Structures are given as C-alpha cells and as structure tokens.
Amino acid sequence: MSASIMKKYAKEPSVGTEELLVDESHQQLIALAKSSGFVEHHRLYGTEDLDQTKLQQLIINKGLFAEGTLIDFRLPEGKTGRSGATVLNNILDKLEQHSHIFFILSAHNTKGKLSTKWVEKIEKSGSHIQHPILNDTRKRQWLTHRLKIANITIEQKGQEFLLLLTEGNLLALEQQIKQLEISQLSNITVEELRKRFQDEARFNLFSLPEKIFNGQANRALRMCRKLRQEGEPLVLILWSIINELNLAIGLAELQKQQQSPSNFLKQNRIWKEHEATLYKLANKGLEKLYHQANTLHKIDKQSKGQAIGDGWLSLEKFIGELAIN
Template identity: 30%
Template sequence: MRLRTEQLAAHLAQGPLLPVYLISGDEPLLAQEAADAIRGAARGQGFSERELLHAETGFDWDTVLTEANSLSLFAARKIIELRIPNGKPGDKGSKVLQQYTANPSPDNLLLVITPKLESAATRSKWVKSIETTGAFIQVWPVPPEQLASWIGKRLQQANIQASRQAVDVLADRVEGNLLAAVQEIEKLKLLLPDAEVDAATMSTVVADSARFNVFSLVDKALEGDAQTASRTLRGLRDEGTEATVILWALARELRTLIKAKEALAAGDHLDWVLKNLAVWEKRKGLVKTALKRLSLNQLQQMLRLAGGIDRAIKGMRTANPWDDLGTLTLMFCGRAVLQSANLRLALKD
C-alpha cells in the first residue's frame, strides 16, 4: 500500500504493524517524524532491538538477510533499519529486498529510508515488492502556499497562541525549512510559555535567535560572498549548531541547482524551471546567480563532497566535518580549493 504522512498515525494505531515500511523523501523533518512514529509503534509491539545498516558504496547486501535470520540474545523482535543514501540499491540490493519481502520474518520489522525516489524508481520491482508486503510512505515538502497553515497547526499543537501576522513572520523567515520552523516553535515554548505571540514579538524572538543562521549561510554561498559565508559558518560552529543541519541546508540547495541545470540543458525555460522547483520569489535572484557561476560538473562534485561530509559526521570517514564544510562553502562561492588527498578521498564514490 501507499500512505501519505498524514495517514501514518491512523494506520499505526489500527493494529499489528506491516513487516516492511519504505520512507522516501527529501524533507528531513517529516521523514524523521515518520520514522520515529514507526519506531515508537514497533517498540510498543515488542520490537525492542534496532539494527542500523547504511547501504553505501561497498555495502554487502547479504547482511540484510543475515540480520533477518540471526537470533538476538537480548530481544525477541527487532527493527532492521536500512538507509540507502542514493536511493539506488542496484541489482543486488533489489534482489535482496525482493527476496526479503517475499518471506518476511514475523520477528523483524524492516524500515527502509531513502531520499526522494524518481518516478521510474517508484515503479521498480523492489519498491513494488515493498508496496505489496508493506507500505510505501512518500514524504512531500510543504508547498510555499501551505507553509503558514502548517506552521499555524504546529503552534496550536505546542499550545502557543499566535496571531496570523506572527505566523506569517515565521513562515517568511524559515522559507520552507520545516526543521528550522519547529526549532523556533520549541524556542517560543521556552521563552513565552503563556504569552500570546504577535508579529512584533515573533520578529524579535526569531531575529535574536539567528545572529549566525543557516539561512544566511546558504544565501551568502549562493551569492558567492565567500568572506561572509565563511564567517557565518564559523559563527554557527561556535554557537553549537550541529554540522548535520548545515550540511542538509547546503545539500538541499545543491540538489535544487543540479535539477535546474539538468532541466535547462534539456531546453526548459529558466523561469519555468525555478517555478517547478518551488524556488521562493525573493530567492530566485540568488539561485540564478549561482547557476551562472557554477557548472553542472562542479555541482555534482560538490554533492559528492557533501556525501563525504555525511560519512565523516557518522564516523565512517576520518575527517573533520567542519573543515570539509568550509571547503564546500568556498566551492559554493566559486572559489578554487586545493585538491588535498583528504578532499579527493571525500569525493570518491
């Protein structure tokens, strides 16, 4: 079956879980919340152990079947969480997933997490096998015209009374970054637990919390302002911002630019491309500037570096993620960087 994220809670409350779930999408907050909901429901049904697998280059796909067949010393039932960073299991992975879904163990729950799958991938045999045995949850970004409504509902869930103007202020500031919106709402719960939030208060709270903010870093990188972008990155690091949040923001822009470049190469008009990619009106100038400055090859190389940074953050590659984020930021700004041995290692597939 296929489920929308808003259908998931009702599905999980209905009864026994399905043996397999696939979560796919590029909106990290909603994907994370969907995964958390499934894990929580699984724990409530006795799946007390969790095995995490990363299907990256060199991954042994037989590990999935080995884990499925191995007996746990500590728990009767376990979650096997399989993350596929590029969303492409390949022939071997596809066969393993089809084999698993053909005869899933009642003592295991397989949770597969991928980025957004392209249309052709959603019709592949491995996805269809999961749909037949379990559930496929496609996570879609909140459209710009619905963001204020989404934020309003989140504020209500947090028991925060906010005027429509205050909601609009927050929606305008986060520019589609749902994770940032939720972080600001959590901040409001701490700072103003009983107050009604108006537009002026919202502006003050959000501005005070964002002296060095991720959005500014991304904008300066798109603009090509290497000095300010680097200073902002240092400020974020010094203020304790997680490298994962910064990497997500930069990687999201990279994917947008790559999709735009590919569409332009196919003959599409730039304005139509930006509209189709849901680029906010006031950011179109920044995106156009970056598209003129950076080639498709450069953007793809930067995305590969982002993958290397992700592995470093997870401890799967020996490198300082902040140093590599600095390199990525400079590359974003169009500055030449030394191809050090460490950078070449990060760029390897």
C-alpha cells in the same frame, strides 16, 4: 500497527522527499518496535549495505526466546541497482519465515519507482506509507498544527514571514518553532518576528550561504563557528548551503537550455537582491556546481553519522577551498 501484528511479522517502508515527515514516521515505528520487544537494533544505509550475506546473518532465527531484531534500512535515493533489487527481493521473501524480525525500509521513491517488484512485495504482507511533497497550502496547515502543539500563537502575517524566511523547509521551520518555545514567547506578531531575526547571530543561518559562495571565507567561518556554539544543528546549516547551491544549479540548467528563468525565480520566491547572488553562482558553470553539491552531500552524510569524518571540520575545509578556487 498493533503490537500483536508486529509480533507475527512486519515490513514498513516509509518513503517521501519531506525528510522531517519521513524521519518522524521512522522514529515512531522504531519506538513502537522497541516497546514490543524488538530490542536488537541494526541500522543499514544505502546500496552498499544491500549485501546478501550481511542481511542473511541479521535475520537468522536465534531461537524461541531470542530478542526481536529491528533492521532499520535506509535507501535515500530509492535505487537498488539490478543486483541490489535481487538481494532485497530475496530478503523480503525470507522475512516472512522469521517472526522475530521487524524490518523498516525508508526510501525516497518517485511515482515511477513505486511499481518496482520489492515495493509490490512489501504491499502484499506489510504496510506502505507514502509522504508526498507538501504544497504551499499544506505547509501552512503543517505550520499551524505545529504552532498549536507548541502552544504558540503567531498572526497570519507572521506565519507567512516564517515560511518565506525558511523557504518552506520543514526542518528549518521546526527549528524556528523550537527556538520560539525556548524563548517562552506565546502570542507573537510579525513585527516581533522581524525584530527577532534582525539579530545577526540568529540570521546567520540564512546569510551564511551568500558569504560562502561570495568567497568571504573568514567571515563565513566566524559565522559557522558561532552557529555551532549556539547549538544550531549542522544538518540545518548544510541544508541552507545545499539549498542555495541547488537553486544556482537550477538556474544554470535553464540558462544552458536557453529557457526563461522567470517562472523558476517566482516559484522559488527569489527576491531581486537574491537574484544577483544566484546568477553570479550559476555563471561558475554546471560542472563546478555539481562537484560542490557532491562534496556537500558527503559532508551531510558525516553530519548524520552515515559516513566517516567530522562534518564540522569538513565544512570548514569546504569553505576555505571555495575561497581559494
């Protein structure tokens, strides 16, 4: 989007389930908005911020020489609720009258939700960016592209090893590429990668969930604190734990429906040793697993500054309580 168009009026929804791609798109739009004079920045989050009065106050025209206002609104689940949809539609109508507003809406939208009125309204006067879920082929292409940007060469087997190690999660892949950049390695074989990840300190991120859900609280807490000292982002640590829990929930749901888990295990690249851990976790029951997932998502919000509290302390409390229960 050009600066001249932005000065007139812009609405940009950035949607999708690939968090890294959505976030990168988001950051580019924010940088472009700020460079074009939209200096005042307000970040809103979730349905609780879908408040008519609050949004109305942010878009009141401050006059001809006022700084532009950037409203950065994040709707993670893509859900507004009935009253929220009305508020959002009203606000989108008002935005057309205020050239000093740059509005970015980031939402997780499924195909069915893309036909909602507020999405259609955005498409009439703004741009709609959709980030689809990447399949295995696209993830390989993404990894090759990122490695090229980082000026790192990894043989094909090594790239497959990285994808398997991170279970294809783009955030985890990005973190590993950054660590390889720091290590100043450029031409890497799969053997070098395997040797690199044999170091327990570096592999803690992927073995931590097993220790947590097996009740090894003391060991898990030491690993967690070591990861923190090494500068591992909390959001990435939480991803590895939430991912393990989601796999267990998926397995438990299949068991409840008396369906074969073979395709599920194959699609998620779960090896035999990992199966035993997942079955043990799934057997704790869906109600308990759902409760644990809700707790982790609250901690994830804390880690991103979207909720009050210290995410690291909350995670340690979660680990301790899990060992007791």
